[in-house]
Amino acid sequence: MSGQVVVSDEVAPVQLGPPILEVAGLVKHFSTDRGLFGGGAKLHAVDGVDLQIFPGEVLAVVGESGSGKSTLARCILRLIDPTEGRIVFAGQDVLALKGRRLAGFRQQVQPVFQDPFSSIDPRWRVGTSVAEALDAFAIGTKAERRARVLDLLDRVGLDPSLVGRRPHELSGGQRQRVGIAAALAPSPRLIVADEPVSALDVSVQAQVLNLLADLQRDLRLAILFVAHDLAVVEHISHRVAVMYLGKIVETGPTEAVFRDPRHPYTKALLEAIPRPDPDRRMQESVLRGEIPSPIAPPSGCRFRTRCPVAIERCVTEEPEMTLFGEGHTAACHVARAELQKQDHQRRQ
Amino acid sequence: MSVAIPNVPARTSRRQGILASRKGRVGFAILVALIAIAVFAPLIAPHDPNAIDASRILAGPDLAHPFGSDALGRDVLSRVIYAYRVSLGVAVGSTLLAFLFGVPLGMYAGYHGGWVDTLIMRPIDMVLALPALLLAVALIAIIGPGSDVALLAIAVIYLPILARVVRSSTLVVASQTYVEAARARGTPSRRIITRHVLPNAIGPAIVQATILMGFALQIEAALSFLGLGAQPPTSSLGVMLADGRDFLTQAPWIEIFPGVAIAITVLAFNFFGDGLRARLDPRGVTR
Amino acid sequence: MSDAILTLEHVDVGFATDDGTVSAVSDVSLSVASGEIFGLVGESGCGKTTLAMATMGLLPASATVSGSVRFQGRELVGLAPEDLRRLRGDRISMVFQDPMTSLDPAFSIGEQIAETITAHRNVQRGQARDRALALLADVGIPEPERRYGDAPHRLSGGMRQRVVIATALANEPALMLADEPTTALDVTIQSQILDLLRDLRQRLRTTIVLITHDLGVIAQLCDRVGVMYAGQLVEIATVAEIFRAPRHPYTQALLAALPTQHQEPGSLRVIPGRVPNLIDPPPGCRFASRCPYVMDECTIVPPLAHESADHLIACWLSEATRAAAHPAGAATGGAA
Ligand SMILES: Nc1ncnc2c1ncn2[C@@H]1O[C@H](COP(=O)(O)OP(=O)(O)OP(=O)(O)O)[C@@H](O)[C@H]1O
Ligand SMILES: Nc1ncnc2c1ncn2[C@@H]1O[C@H](COP(=O)(O)OP(=O)(O)OP(=O)(O)O)[C@@H](O)[C@H]1O
Ligand code: SF4
Numbered sequence A: 001m002s003g004q005v006v007v008s009d010e011v012a013p014v015q016l017g018p019p020i021l022e023v024a025g026l027v028k029h030f031s032t033d034r035g036l037f038g039g040g041a042k043l044h045a046v047d048g049v050d051l052q053i054f055p056g057e058v059l060a061v062v063g064e065s066g067s068g069k070s071t072l073a074r075c076i077l078r079l080i081d082p083t084e085g086r087i088v089f090a091g092q093d094v095l096a097l098k099g100r101r102l103a104g105f106r107q108q109v110q111p112v113f114q115d116p117f118s119s120i121d122p123r124w125r126v127g128t129s130v131a132e133a134l135d136a137f138a139i140g141t142k143a144e145r146r147a148r149v150l151d152l153l154d155r156v157g158l159d160p161s162l163v164g165r166r167p168h169e170l171s172g173g174q175r176q177r178v179g180i181a182a183a184l185a186p187s188p189r190l191i192v193a194d195e196p197v198s199a200l201d202v203s204v205q206a207q208v209l210n211l212l213a214d215l216q217r218d219l220r221l222a223i224l225f226v227a228h229d230l231a232v233v234e235h236i237s238h239r240v241a242v243m244y245l246g247k248i249v250e251t252g253p254t255e256a257v258f259r260d261p262r263h264p265y266t267k268a269l270l271e272a273i274p275r276p277d278p279d280r281r282m283q284e285s286v287l288r289g290e291i292p293s294p295i296a297p298p299s300g301c302r303f304r305t306r307c308p309v310a311i312e313r314c315v316t317e318e319p320e321m322t323l324f325g326e327g328h329t330a331a332c333h334v335a336r337a338e339l340q341k342q343d344h345q346r347r348q
Numbered sequence B: 001m002s003v004a005i006p007n008v009p010a011r012t013s014r015r016q017g018i019l020a021s022r023k024g025r026v027g028f029a030i031l032v033a034l035i036a037i038a039v040f041a042p043l044i045a046p047h048d049p050n051a052i053d054a055s056r057i058l059a060g061p062d063l064a065h066p067f068g069s070d071a072l073g074r075d076v077l078s079r080v081i082y083a084y085r086v087s088l089g090v091a092v093g094s095t096l097l098a099f100l101f102g103v104p105l106g107m108y109a110g111y112h113g114g115w116v117d118t119l120i121m122r123p124i125d126m127v128l129a130l131p132a133l134l135l136a137v138a139l140i141a142i143i144g145p146g147s148d149v150a151l152l153a154i155a156v157i158y159l160p161i162l163a164r165v166v167r168s169s170t171l172v173v174a175s176q177t178y179v180e181a182a183r184a185r186g187t188p189s190r191r192i193i194t195r196h197v198l199p200n201a202i203g204p205a206i207v208q209a210t211i212l213m214g215f216a217l218q219i220e221a222a223l224s225f226l227g228l229g230a231q232p233p234t235s236s237l238g239v240m241l242a243d244g245r246d247f248l249t250q251a252p253w254i255e256i257f258p259g260v261a262i263a264i265t266v267l268a269f270n271f272f273g274d275g276l277r278a279r280l281d282p283r284g285v286t287r
Numbered sequence C: 001m002s003d004a005i006l007t008l009e010h011v012d013v014g015f016a017t018d019d020g021t022v023s024a025v026s027d028v029s030l031s032v033a034s035g036e037i038f039g040l041v042g043e044s045g046c047g048k049t050t051l052a053m054a055t056m057g058l059l060p061a062s063a064t065v066s067g068s069v070r071f072q073g074r075e076l077v078g079l080a081p082e083d084l085r086r087l088r089g090d091r092i093s094m095v096f097q098d099p100m101t102s103l104d105p106a107f108s109i110g111e112q113i114a115e116t117i118t119a120h121r122n123v124q125r126g127q128a129r130d131r132a133l134a135l136l137a138d139v140g141i142p143e144p145e146r147r148y149g150d151a152p153h154r155l156s157g158g159m160r161q162r163v164v165i166a167t168a169l170a171n172e173p174a175l176m177l178a179d180e181p182t183t184a185l186d187v188t189i190q191s192q193i194l195d196l197l198r199d200l201r202q203r204l205r206t207t208i209v210l211i212t213h214d215l216g217v218i219a220q221l222c223d224r225v226g227v228m229y230a231g232q233l234v235e236i237a238t239v240a241e242i243f244r245a246p247r248h249p250y251t252q253a254l255l256a257a258l259p260t261q262h263q264e265p266g267s268l269r270v271i272p273g274r275v276p277n278l279i280d281p282p283p284g285c286r287f288a289s290r291c292p293y294v295m296d297e298c299t300i301v302p303p304l305a306h307e308s309a310d311h312l313i314a315c316w317l318s319e320a321t322r323a324a325a326h327p328a329g330a331a332t333g334g335a336a
């Protein structure tokens, strides 16, 4: 959907062979009618997303709050049905899975949810929650499961003595780690992690990120990593996809996107990173202008209402994905024009 | 400010339970006493409830017969104790029966939604729409009177109420992220219902059932009063009320004590139910 | 500090659990000046939320609180629930770490904000509604009119968080406790929220206690910072000092764990070991089991002592260097 340029994926060494997950043309609209006379307006939560993840790869999805990242994740996890599009996991059409095959998919694709408070059953003890998938798939003996739970708790930095606590007796970050341990328990091949470390301080976060990096390297675990903390993203991910109002506006190898962002929104994001340095305070927020609504997205480029470099064409025409480097694409008229100008100059 | 305060989960330890509230404690204590009376009736009743004593016809209360005697000279205290046993049995039995069938139905309908929901809830709503007593009378007209039929009739009245309550709390629980998480982790839906939904959604139904149990005693009494419940020689509180009606001015004790027994029981169940509610609600089931 | 708006003295919080009493906050004393933005950081589970909840009088029944919490000179520990309720949401407000459970799923987000206003202010419903709409716009919710009637579950995680922030701002409180208010926000929206907080302080001299893991946010916004570890307050300093010359070994280790550019994945610096079990924690400094400088004295709780006018440290090492009159001695050696 989003343009004719195919993302070239031969960049990172991990990306050999077929992708483990492929999402094509994914669209999810929510209806907004509430009252009796609901006008039937549609909320465009996800509006044509393509992406691929390879075994052993970490793909970070970053973007504006409300841009559809969690909705994308829930579609991939088959918790909600997309309005349109295709999701393929390890060669299987995910949206057509049923019964035993769906169960197999669930075992291999585990979630970490954005909200560590509401995503654990308040009545379950920590140990039971972590073992949920192990119990569901009857993996190992009872003793083995228990040993695995205790080991996982330890690896995410939780005292194994917490195993008998209930969620309301834990802090936010402790709950988040229970969620991570639960996702790792059945040794999945893909983890769809929605802000998995947002409630952790940097030292515990470092421990969890190291653990994920080890698993990714040793077991070729693939991770879809939704995050707001760009320092974390830069550290852990191989590739980044930047979302804005339901669409991916820029994607590419992490290094390239961070060093040479092409889309104005990506640039704004990188500029807005609060630096842990009190001597360099930013006085004003970078983006101005009206935040557009997913119910009535702006015409042309969706970013134009806040874009500092928008031109007339941005109002009328939706920008196409343009290739800027190996696997590095962005959808922006101005960036594309700049690229063409550079090419032109080089040729002369 | 009522809104921004989170529903701080009750971080109370389990042991405190229902007994943390005074109402709950009072209700609990009375119920324990009442149940003991019903269970140990033969040991507690001072006289044979059916023994006729011609010398004591309509005799007032005295030390040997604290509740007085009825038109046949039978000891009212002993009769109340035995009748209470029958009435409470019907009340508890009917509510349990309704709970046993109503809860799974409501939970299944609420969890699956869609046409499953419609299929289950439509008939139930129709039953709910009928006046309760009319329904019971109709049922008894078909099967014939008796305390076991009264039990069944009350169960039929209660089932839709409990199914509705469970369905709505199930809807709330089923939309929680942890249920979504369980699905994503691969937990089969049967297990999700029994392990996640049931424990989190059952609370309001338990509270409701407790309160309904008290009222069941009243319904049973009404049916028996109309001659539709327990049949002689079995006596229930309603039968006693009906028997005493003719002597209301002469010998009010025949009427008063069964009435008081009903009132105390209804109140105790209500108190206990309130205590339970306080215990169960802050955990956010019905938020 | 004479114009302190919030003063905590020797606050202890314990939670009764099946396994024993969790010592979640241990002997914390601290004072926040009026108009100040005070940051609170520390390892996950170190008692930040508990401390904030204790201030708000919102701890569960299983908690026992001792010590003193004074707000504008008024003692809050032991205050009648009705008086506390009047303060909350009005003079003191809180942004809860858990946005979903602080919103009622049965009511629209707009109504919830409006209700916070009408609960404390004698205003017309229409006025409250207008104010709620303005607040939604302030926190960057697009099309507030349209979103006003939305139930919380129809919002994204970050939008919910902003609704909770809007609720906390509704009555222009004198003191705002913000527990991880921006974790679910992207950096552009986050910087907008930070602007909002700065502006609040500028206009109304609102005092803000900001609990966050994001050291970037701390650096950008706060005046002073308190560092907690396993229930103990181990260091307080101005934000510049904390980043330039962290003195407590835990603070140093925390700053060293910040991810930096071009670091191999899997090679982030962690603090070896784990927090002690808070049920019967070992006596003394609770960081001792992980501290590279641990000494014999560390089995006794070090006092939170002044290193300079506005730098307090609870560590025997600093105590020793102070005694040796070498304030810039070996203690800073491990600084990031
Ligand atoms: N169940 C739902 N019903 C209606 N609208 C929804 C629903 N879930 C999400 N939305 C809307 O879809 C849009 C995208 O939401 P989503 O949760 O995917 O955003 P997000 O990128 O995860 O944001 P955040 O970073 O804030 O979590 C939002 O405008 C949200 O209001
Ligand atoms: N109700 C409770 N019962 C028992 N222990 C509790 C309870 N609430 C919190 N705790 C424990 O108290 C400690 C402090 O918890 P608190 O929520 O204050 O941490 P925090 O600093 O906010 O952490 P985070 O950054 O992860 O949110 C934790 O170790 C936690 O396990
Ligand atoms: S296409 Fe136009 S509006 Fe969109 S990002 Fe590029 S310059 Fe800005």
Ligand SMILES: [Mg+2]
Binding pocket: A069, A070, A071, A114, A194, C156, C157, C158
């Ligand atoms: Mg989200």
Ligand SMILES: [Mg+2]
Binding pocket: A171, A172, A173, C048, C049, C050, C097, C179
């Ligand atoms: Mg916390």
